[in-house]
Amino acid sequence: MTDKECSxxxxxxxxxxxxxxxxLVNSKGEKLEVQPSIALCRCGSSKNKPFCDGSHIEIGFKDEKN
Ligand code: FES
Structure with missing residues (x-):
């Protein structure tokens, strides 16, 4: 455990x-290299999952709850 918090x-x-x-471990159990700050896809359209590649803008992703 480190004193650096994850958010x-x-x-x-x-x-x-x-x-x-x-x-960060993917569905194949492989450890992925991560930067101090990363963006994970929430829209399902990224071509570089699990990372966001900006596709949410192209598809007009909207989440009315958040
Ligand atoms: S949130 Fe899915 S590509 Fe950005």
Whole structure:
């Protein structure tokens, strides 16, 4: 356990913004290299999942709840 906190922010009509993550494991159990701050796709249209590639803008992704 480190003293650095991890946080996840839901951006308006956009990705999850994750700060302070140390390890990200994909569905194949592979560890992905992560930056100090990353954006994870929430719309399902990214061609670089799990990361956001900006496709949410092209498809006009809207989340009325957030
Ligand atoms: S949230 Fe950005 S591509 Fe899906």
């Amino acid at each position: 996840i922010e839901v951006s308006k009509d956009g990705p999850y913004i994750v700060n302070g993550l140390n390890v």
